[in-house]
Amino acid sequence: MIIYEYPFNERIRTLLRLEDLYEKFIFFLHQEHPQQHHVALSTIFEILEVAGRADLKSDLLQELERQKQTLLGFRSNPAVEAERLDAVIAEVDRCSAALMSAQGKTGQNVRDNEWLMSIRGRTIIPGGACEFDLPSYYAWQHRSAEQRFNDISGWFAPLVPLFDAIALVLRLLRESGRSTNTIATGGSYQQMLQGKVYQMLRLAIDDQLGAIPEMSANKYMLWVRFTSQDGDMKPKSFDSDVSFELTLCNF
Structure with missing residues (x-):
């Protein structure tokens, strides 16, 4: 079976786009070739473009709180498995707390990195990330796969709470x-x-x-x-x- 999904509004459309980019990012991050890590890094730049809306974080926090209140209302229902319900509520609390503690604008750490921004500026140009355009980036690509993996993971780390929240919200929506x-x-x-x-x-x-x-x-x-x-x-x-x-x- 192939599953197709269609969003009814712009908010869900944005979440689905980010989910798709995240799956692409994770796939290429766990590869080893420099060109595959180039795709992973370029995907972070795409994520910043899509997640640039200032109200995305607040939208997710509001939705998580709304879901929590809805779930709390099921506690009095004898047909609901209490242990499973408590586990989902705890997951909502964890995601909300992590997202709330994330400081600044989404991906601000990447935007503040001049070296990454120089790469971002060249990648939007077809063929713009060649070795003669970005020799320092070319040198970085010759580091070990483990070093590149650790670097990219570190740059992405502040975005993890956002994607944990997106994954939970979309999961609850699909299960509804x-x-x-x-x-x-x-x-x-x-x-x-x-x-x-x-x-x-x-x-x-x-x-x-x-x-x-x-x-x-x-x-x-x-x-x-x-x-x-x-x-x-x-x-x-x-x-x-x-x-x-x-x-x-x-x-």
Whole structure:
């Protein structure tokens, strides 16, 4: 099964972008070749661009507090496993405390590093990080893989509380949804939302079908239209019925 996700608002869209960048960063960080570590470092610069919104930290803190109050309300429910509930509440408290203790603007330590900023300025230019442009960076790339790993991990460390909070918020959001088996007749599906507010749509489909969902939604309705690709990767309409699993998520 392939799972596709569609955010209903800009806040969730930003969190999903950061989650995607973080997964990319972790993958390349744990490689050993200098070019792979170059991608990891460049990904930090991309993260700074996306996370540059001043209210991202406060948004996450508010959401974590809201989730905590919601979870506390379940303590009186006999159907809820108390031990598991307490563990999630404790996790929310840990993430909130760590995020609150993070000082300054997101990634300020990277912005204050003139050497890193010189690399960032060159990486936005196609081919701008060549050895004759950045000899000191070229020399750094010839350090051992362990040294480069430790350097990049140190530069990223102040961002860890932010990504722990993002991971927890998105996990709670995904777990909030209920899945339903659905059929798109003739490759197209519409559903009225009847005034209900959702944060994210998740769609799971058998990867053997070759159907690719194109999704859009507003507060009134959601649309899913399936396409396929030919040998030249050009999209074309998928006219057969498509069975898929739909999940609407909301805090």
